Amino acid sequence: MFDGFREFGAALSRFTERWVPDAWVICMILTAVALVLAIFGAGAGVEESILAWGDGVWVLLGLAMQFTIAMVAAHACVASRPVFRLLDRLAGLPDPERPVQAIVLAAGFSLVTAYLNWALCLVACALFVPFICRRNPNVDIRVLIAASYIGLGTVWHGGLSGSAPLILATPGNPLLEPGIGAPVVARLYPVTETLFNPWNLVYLLAIGGVGLGMSVVLHPRRGAVTLTRDQIAAILPTPPEADPEPATPAARIDAFRGWPWLAALLLAYPLGHSIVTRGFGTSWTIDAYNVFFLVAALLLHGRPLPFLRACRRGVDSAWGIIVQFPFYAGIFGLMQNTGLGSWIGTLFERVSSQSTYPLIVYVYSGAMNLFVPSAGSKWLIEAPYLLPTGQELGVSTVSVLLAYAYGDSTTNLVQPFFAIPILAVTRMRFGDVVGYTTLIALACAITSVFAMLLLPPNL
Numbered sequence: 092m093f094d095g096f097r098e099f100g101a102a103l104s105r106f107t108e109r110w111v112p113d114a115w116v117i118c119m120i121l122t123a124v125a126l127v128l129a130i131f132g133a134g135a136g137v138e139e140s141i142l143a144w145g146d147g148v149w150v151l152l153g154l155a156m157q158f159t160i161a162m163v164a165a166h167a168c169v170a171s172r173p174v175f176r177l178l179d180r181l182a183g184l185p186d187p188e189r190p191v192q193a194i195v196l197a198a199g200f201s202l203v204t205a206y207l208n209w210a211l212c213l214v215a216c217a218l219f220v221p222f223i224c225r226r227n228p229n230v231d232i233r234v235l236i237a238a239s240y241i242g243l244g245t246v247w248h249g250g251l252s253g254s255a256p257l258i259l260a261t262p263g264n265p266l267l268e269p270g271i272g273a274p275v276v277a278r279l280y281p282v283t284e285t286l287f288n289p290w291n292l293v294y295l296l297a298i299g300g301v302g303l304g305m306s307v308v309l310h311p312r313r314g315a316v317t318l319t320r321d322q323i324a325a326i327l328p329t330p331p332e333a334d335p336e337p338a339t340p341a342a343r344i345d346a347f348r349g350w351p352w353l354a355a356l357l358l359a360y361p362l363g364h365s366i367v368t369r370g371f372g373t374s375w376t377i378d379a380y381n382v383f384f385l386v387a388a389l390l391l392h393g394r395p396l397p398f399l400r401a402c403r404r405g406v407d408s409a410w411g412i413i414v415q416f417p418f419y420a421g422i423f424g425l426m427q428n429t430g431l432g433s434w435i436g437t438l439f440e441r442v443s444s445q446s447t448y449p450l451i452v453y454v455y456s457g458a459m460n461l462f463v464p465s466a467g468s469k470w471l472i473e474a475p476y477l478l479p480t481g482q483e484l485g486v487s488t489v490s491v492l493l494a495y496a497y498g499d500s501t502t503n504l505v506q507p508f509f510a511i512p513i514l515a516v517t518r519m520r521f522g523d524v525v526g527y528t529t530l531i532a533l534a535c536a537i538t539s540v541f542a543m544l545l546l547p548p549n550l
Contacts, residue, residue, distance in 0.1 A: 115411075118418045121472075125425050133430035140429055147424015148417045150265055151471065154258070155416035157377045158467055159409045161252065164381055165210035166405030167388035167398060169218060174391060175330050178215070182222035190230035193223050194310050198238040198303040205242025206250035206295070208384065212242045217512040221326045224318050231315035236513055237527035238306035244504035244528070245302040245535060246295045248496035249286065252380060254467035255474075255496055256285040259488070261376040266474055269427050275475050276488060283372030284489055290550055291493055294542055298497075301538050305531045326517055334396055345396055351389040359386045412465070419468035426475040436476035436483075445485045449494035450543040452477055456498030457536075461506055466499050489550040497539050504532035 112120075126144070129135045135143070168174060181200070185192035200219060205212035216239040223235060248255065258264050259280040266275040285291065318326075337343040362382045365374040392398040426432040443451050459469055473495065481491040505528060510521055 115415055115418070118415055118422075122418065122422055125422050125431065128435070129425050129429045129431040133434040135429040135431065140425060143424050143428035144421040145424070146428055148421045150269065150424065151416050151420035151468070153263075154265060154377075154467065154471075155412060155420075157261075157381060158254070158412050158416075159406075160381045161208070161377070161384070162210040162409035162412065163402050163405035164384035164388050165208045166214050167401035168211060168384055168391055169214040170331055170401035170404065171388065171391035171397070172331050174215070175218075178219050178222050182219065182226040185223075185227055187227050187229060190227055190315065191307055191310050193227035193230040194234060194238045194306050195303065197223055197235055198241055198306045201239050201242035202246055202299045202303065203242075205245070205247040208252045208380075209243060209247045209250075210252070211384075212247060213512050216240070216242070217516045220513060220517055221323060224323045225327060228317060228320075228323070229315065230317065231310055232318050232517065232519065233316055233524050234306065234310045234527055236517060236519060236524045237309070237531060238303075239513060240504065240510060240524075240528060241299075241302035241306060241531060244500055244502075244532060245298045246500070247503075248466060248500045249291045249295045249493070251286065251375075253286060253496055255470040255492055255499075256280070256282060257375075257377045257380060258467060258470060259285065259492065260373075261378065265423065265471055266478075269423075273427075275427075275478055279373075280488060280492070281372035282375045284550075285492060286375075287372070288489060288493070288550055290547065294493075294497065297542070298535055298538060301534050302531055305534045309527050309530060322518075331397060331401070334394060346394055348393055350395045351393060351398060355386045355389045358382045358389075415465060416468055419465065419472060423468075423471045423475070426472060432475035433479065434476075436480040439476065439480045440483055443480070443484055445548050446544070448481060448484050448486045449490055449546040449548070450540060452481075452491055452494040453498035453501075453539060453543045456495045457502040458498075460499050460502045466496075469499070470495065484548075486548045487550055490546055490548055493550065494543055494546060497542070501532055501535050501539060504528040504535070 122144070126140050129140045129143070130137055181196065185196050197216070197219065201212060201216050204215050220235060220239055223230065224232065247253070258266065259276065260282050262279060264279075267279065268274065334346060337346045359382065362374065362379050365379070388401065389398055392401065439448075439451065456469075456473070459473065460466070477491055477495065478488055481488065505525060510524070510528075514521060514524075
């Protein structure tokens with residue numbers, strides 16, 4: 092049975108690699124579809140639709156910058172010398188003669204980092220795999236990559252960096268104060284109601300356990316595909332370079348350790364003050380999240396120039412967010428400033444009931460994630476019709492939000508976009524591992540379907 096699933100996963104990968112275009116092109120395809128639906132479905136005029144799209148383009152610039160900083164700060168943390176040394180030590184924990192222990196370590200590391208930060212998981216797991224291979228040469232590289240990827244397919248969107256929950260918790264967010272059209276939500280939803288909802292925490296434990304268990308089961312008992320010593324040596328990352336001794340007054344000023352400490356203090360104190368005076372639930376927003384990782388990156392590097400070099404490399408990973416967000420914002424403008432959002436919501440309402448709506452949102456979110464792998468921008472496209480429809484059916488905003496988050500996570504396991512960093516480091520193809528990730532995704536999907544049928548409509 093497993094062989095059949097692996098062949099299916101490989102066939103799916105071949106199909107997506109052959110037929111699914113670049114993410115920005117998909118965005119423009121969705122834009123064209125949204126324009127057609129607004130005109131011929133919702134009854135908006137051609138000029139009205141074009142102007143609505145144009146009015147939305149620059150609405151999400153603040154949010155785009157917030158998510159860009161999240162990616163850059165996470166990359167800067169991982170690129171520090173202390174983290175580099177930590178990864179090397181962790182990789183030595185498993186018994187080299189028992190490769191399943193290495194799978195458990197990789198899966199556990201992926202789950203923990205994904206819960207903390209999706210970008211941290213992407214970068215840290217990609218760097219961790221070569222260390223594990225060096226210390227555990229008998230581990231199957233395909234299953235190791237799949238295990239290192241499971242955090243993004245299970246717990247990330249219900250974790251501390253979940254895009255949709257953080258958007259609803261951030262003051263001035265586009266759904267609360269859209270700048271165009273009517274607000275989608277009437278109030279902020281602090282993370283105590285969403286990310287720290289008991290239902291979400293139980294679900295994350297369950298789905299993380301399913302992902303870890305499947306990773307262990309899939310490791311072959313014999314005939315493992317392993318890397319040679321030369322292959323491992325070729326993919327091992329080099330430690331962050333040390334700064335030369337300063338030779339000029341300007342270089343000595345640049346090397347002064349007080350600058351990162353001053354920046355960390357100025358960033359951390361207002362956040363700490365807010366948590367003490369207002370509480371964690373209302374203080375933990377996208378901005379607070381970025382402050383935490385910026386402070387961590389500053390302290391881990393200790394000097395200005397290594398921190399800035401790490402941030403510069405992090406921008407390379409964030410370019411897709413910078414370029415694509417304005418175009419997704421145009422679709423958001425169409426949803427908000429024409430009747431398109433309410434028209435799509437009516438279609439959902441016709442095929443849903445209070446008990447089935449979370450499952451429909453889960454499936455729909457997962458399917459859309461195959462085409463729009465940016466959870467934050469996708470949420471801003473879908474929320475204007477998913478949330479009002481839920482209200483009409485008696486399903487709370489929190490229940491809809493969590494169903495959306497879970498669906499968005501599951502199909503990451505069969506979506507090549509987020510696998511790019513780990514595949515680039517290991518020099519593997521997505522087709523080499525997608526059979527395993529598809530099996531894990533199927534197990535997670537089955538578990539989640541039952542969970543969605545049990546999800547209370549009024550969390």
